[in-house]
Structure formats: C-alpha cells, structure tokens
Amino acid sequence: MPGLGKELLKREILPFFAQPVKHLLLGLGEDSCLLLEEIRLRCGQPLLLKVGDRDYTLDSRGRLSTDIFSGYVIGEEDIYRTIAAISDNSLYAFEEEIRRGFITVAGGHRVGLAGQVVLQGELVKTMKDFSSLCFRIAREVKDCALSLLPYINGGSGRTSINTLIISPPRCGKTTILRDLARLLAYGSQRFPARNVVIVDERSELAGSYRGIPQLDVGPRTDVLDACPKAQGMIMALRSLSPQVIITDEIGRQEDVTAIQECVNAGVAVISSVHASNLDELQKRPVMRELLSTQAFKLAVILSRQNGPGHIQDIVRWD
Amino acid sequence: MFFKTMGIALIIGGFGAFGLSGARRFERRVDELKNMRLALGFLEKEITCTYTPLSRALDRTAVFCEKPVSLLFQEGADLLQAGEGITAGEAWRKGLKKLARDSSLNDGDLQLLNSVAAQLGMSDAKEQKKVFNLLQEELRMQEEKARDELKSGHKLWAYGGFIMGSVVVLLLI
Numbered sequence: 130m131p132g133l134g135k136e137l138l139k140r141e142i143l144p145f146f147a148q149p150v151k152h153l154l155l156g157l158g159e160d161s162c163l164l165l166e167e168i169r170l171r172c173g174q175p176l177l178l179k180v181g182d183r184d185y186t187l188d189s190r191g192r193l194s195t196d197i198f199s200g201y202v203i204g205e206e207d208i209y210r211t212i213a214a215i216s217d218n219s220l221y222a223f224e225e226e227i228r229r230g231f232i233t234v235a236g237g238h239r240v241g242l243a244g245q246v247v248l249q250g251e252l253v254k255t256m257k258d259f260s261s262l263c264f265r266i267a268r269e270v271k272d273c274a275l276s277l278l279p280y281i282n283g284g285s286g287r288t289s290i291n292t293l294i295i296s297p298p299r300c301g302k303t304t305i306l307r308d309l310a311r312l313l314a315y316g317s318q319r320f321p322a323r324n325v326v327i328v329d330e331r332s333e334l335a336g337s338y339r340g341i342p343q344l345d346v347g348p349r350t351d352v353l354d355a356c357p358k359a360q361g362m363i364m365a366l367r368s369l370s371p372q373v374i375i376t377d378e379i380g381r382q383e384d385v386t387a388i389q390e391c392v393n394a395g396v397a398v399i400s401s402v403h404a405s406n407l408d409e410l411q412k413r414p415v416m417r418e419l420l421s422t423q424a425f426k427l428a429v430i431l432s433r434q435n436g437p438g439h440i441q442d443i444v445r446w447d
Numbered sequence: 448m449f450f451k452t453m454g455i456a457l458i459i460g461g462f463g464a465f466g467l468s469g470a471r472r473f474e475r476r477v478d479e480l481k482n483m484r485l486a487l488g489f490l491e492k493e494i495t496c497t498y499t500p501l502s503r504a505l506d507r508t509a510v511f512c513e514k515p516v517s518l519l520f521q522e523g524a525d526l527l528q529a530g531e532g533i534t535a536g537e538a539w540r541k542g543l544k545k546l547a548r549d550s551s552l553n554d555g556d557l558q559l560l561n562s563v564a565a566q567l568g569m570s571d572a573k574e575q576k577k578v579f580n581l582l583q584e585e586l587r588m589q590e591e592k593a594r595d596e597l598k599s600g601h602k603l604w605a606y607g608g609f610i611m612g613s614v615v616v617l618l619l620i
Contacts, residue, residue: 219568
C-alpha cells in the first residue's frame with residue numbers, strides 16, 4: 130500500500146517534534162517515508178520507527194539502522210516539547226482525548242499517549258508526566274476496497290449487505306472500511322450512492338480533527354466522531370437516516386444489540402473485528418452469539434500475506 | 448538677574464518633574480497590578496470555561512486588557528501562533544521581558560508572574576484554575592503592598608523632588 134511521502138511528513142508530522150528529533154527525521158529518504166507506519170518516542174529509550182514490518186532507529190547522523198541501541202535517545206525535553214506542540218500548549222483542551230489515551234492531530238494522524246494515569250474512583254481522570262508517545266500515521270489508500278463493492282452491494286446493487294471484515298491487527302481493516310465508506314458515498318454507474326454514517330469511536334476511520342474528517346470519506350457520509358459504537362449506531366438510526374452504518378472493531382455485548390437493531394431497521398452494517406479467521410471468532414461468546422443471529426451475510430478475511438489489505442478469503446452466509 | 452531666576456526655576460522644575468515621575472510610578476504599579484489580576488482572571492475563564500487553545504486565549508486576553516499589561520499576552524500569543532516549536536513557558540518568559548521594559552512592575556511582581564511559566568497550559572482545566580487562582584491571590588497581596596507604598600512613597604517622591612531642587616539651589620547660591 131502506498132503511504133506517506135516526504136512532503137506530507139514534513140507538512141503534517143514533523144512540526145510536532147522537538148528540534149533534534151525533527152532534524153533526524155528530515156534525513157529520511159522518500160522510500161522510507163512511503164513505508165513509515167509509526168514513530169515512537171519513549172523517554173530514555175532510542176527513537177523507533179516502524180518502516181514496513183521492521184523496527185528501525187535513526188543514529189546521530191540521521192541514518193536508518195536496525196541496531197536500535199545505536200539510535201538517538203529520547204529525552205524528557207523531547208517528550209515535553211512534542212506533547213506541547215501536539216496539544217497547542219493547551220493540554221486542558223484535550224482532557225477527553227487524554228482520558229482515552231490518544232490525541233488526533235490535523236491530517237488524521239493519531240498520537241498514542243503513555244504516562245502516569247490519575248484515577249478518580251475507578252475511572253481514569255487524566256494522565257500526566259508523559260513518558261511515551263506513539264505517532265500512528267493515517268493512511269488513505271483510495272480504491273483499495275473497490276474489489277469488495279460487487280460483493281457488498283449484492284446482485285441488484287440497490288442495497289448493501291451486512292458485512293464483517295475479519296482481520297488481525299495491522300492488516301489494513303481500518304483503511305478498507307474508510308475506502309468502503311468513500312466508495313459507497315460517491316456511488317458509481319453500477320452502484321447508486323448511499324447515505325453513510327461512520328461511528329468513529331477512536332477517531333481512526335475518518336481521522337477527525339476538531340470534529341472535521343481529515344480523510345476522504347465521501348460526500349454523503351456523516352461522521353459521529355469519538356462516539357461509543359453502540360450508542361452511535363442507535364443515534365444514527367434515529368437522526369441521520371443512513372443506508373449504511375460503518376464502524377470499527379466491534380466486540381461488546383452492547384454492540385451486538387445495536388447491530389441487531391440496525392439490521393431490523395433495514396440499515397446495512399459494515400464493521401470490522403479483530404481475529405485471524407472465522408474459527409478464532411467463533412471462540413468468543415459475544416461474537417458467537419452475533420454470528421448465530423445471522424445478522425451478517427458476508428465476511429471478508431484479511432491478512433498481510435501480500436502486504437496490508439490482502440484479501441485472504443470471502444465467505445457468504447446467505 | 449533674569450538668567451539667575453531662570454536657572455533656579457529650571458533646577459527646581461527639573462528635580463520636581465523627576466520626583467513627580469517617580470511618584471507617578473507608584474500609581475502606575477498599582478494600576479498595572481490590578482489590570483494584570485483582572486487579565487489573568489479573564490485568561491483563566493478562557494482556559495477553564497471555554498477551553499480556548501492557549502495561543503488564542505492569550506490573544507483574546509491581550510485585546511481585553513490595556514497596555515502595558517497587554518504586551519505580555521500579545522507577545523505570548525504571537526510567539527505561539529508563529530508555530531516555531533516554542534513552548535508556552537518560553538513564550539510567557541519572553542512576554543515578561545517585553546513587559547518589564549515598558550511597565551512599572553518591580554522585580555518581585557515579575558518573579559511572581561514568572562513562577563507560572565512552566566505550568567501554563569500543561570495540565571487539565573482544574574489544575575490550571577488552581578494555578579491562576581493562586582497567582583491572582585498573590586497579585587492581590589502585591590497590590591495591597593503597592594497601595595501602602597503609594598501612600599508613603601507618592602508624597603515622598605512628589606514633594607521630595609521639589610525639596611531636593613530647592614536644596615541644590617541653596618547650595619549653589
């Protein structure tokens with residue numbers, strides 16, 4: 130899958146980093162930028178980059194190296210300056226995001242946070258004294274879900290069918306869901322456009338920043354950003370008259386109930402779930418219950434066999 | 448005789464003006480401390496009630512208050528909006544330097560304002576409220592002290608200048 134080029138890296142990612150880290154990252158070649166998936170900063174540990182499937186670091190001359198202990202060591206100052214830049218020096222304005230453990234920045238890139246967690250009763254109140262930051266670079270791969278459209282839109286092409294994308298982590302399920310939303314919302318000569326609602330609990334699908342989707346999710350798509358999946362599906366059903374609801378990583382009992390309600394209302398649900406295959410999925414009680422309701426008619430199984438987004442298998446249940 | 452009278456008038460006038468300017472500094476410090484306290488109250492509300500990002504909150508506070516107090520907030524806002532990787536603490540300290548050049552605040556007042564630099568923006572709204580409440584309370588105490596100093600110091604400087612001028616004239620004669 131294509132990724133982030135150097136220009137985009139310079140424009141959207143580097144402004145957030147402290148000067149020494151920014152300087153090192155500027156030395157990355159175009160090829161590495163295209164495959165860059167994560168940038169990790171851990172206090173007292175070497176700077177880590179996930180490029181493709183491998184971990185690299187950058188040495189003091191800015192050269193990529195697999196010997197991670199030869200890399201630039203991240204200091205407290207680097208973390209402090211980076212978190213200050215990410216939050217626009219306004220951590221108070223990101224209380225909810227910090228409670229959830231990540232901040233989405235302009236461009237839809239997600240920054241995971243780790244540090245000292247402050248509890249209020251049993252609930253996470255906030256996080257302070259940050260020790261690690263993980264930049265996950267948002268990827269937009271247009272038309273990567275094009276081959277799935279004939280399956281999802283069925284024979285007549287007038288309605289979409291309930292589809293479950295089954296995939297282990299880092300196999301491109303979020304990217305495929307996002308592209309499906311875009312393709313369905315744009316429509317084509319063969320498949321009429323749909324009203325789509327994305328319930329984006331973790332702000333990953335649409336990469337919303339201050340509520341505005343940063344990635345192309347199509348002209349007929351509404352995004353419920355940072356909204357719990359089950360509540361979002363019901364809200365969408367009542368107020369946004371969707372034809373398709375798209376959501377990521379279902380797995381809780383309330384998700385199953387909400388999906389059932391959507392299916393009963395005649396709205397198609399396209400969702401993803403963490404699993405390597407159908408057998409693994411069947412072992413989970415909640416998912417077993419969901420599958421037994423026959424709400425989903427189609428399963429798409431992804432793997433990394435030929436890189437992220439590889440369609441391993443398509444199973445029909447109708 | 449004319450030149451002698453002119454010289455006396457100039458010496459007494461010069462010393463008197465210097466004394467009046469010193470006295471005016473006491474008044475200005477009280478005004479500036481009060482304005483600073485009100486401005487910080489405004490900034491606190493921007494942060495804790497409306498969660499306005501700091502650069503914009505500082506900008507709005509600069510519009511709300513008068514010069515020279517506004518210099519601190521405007522400089523801070525400009526530096527943060529420039530987006531050159533500067534932290535809020537650094538922007539605040541640079542703003543204080545600019546303020547110090549044009550204001551009547553003393554070193555104690557400026558040190559007090561400097562004490563919040565590291566905490567500015569870098570905690571949740573509840574913590575920010577505590578920081579600003581404490582600073583406002585400390586500024587209120589400084590303001591009371593400044594008022595006391597105004598009562599004694601104002602007269603001393605205002606009359607002292609003319610008296611000093613007269614003494615110099617007498618010594619010269």
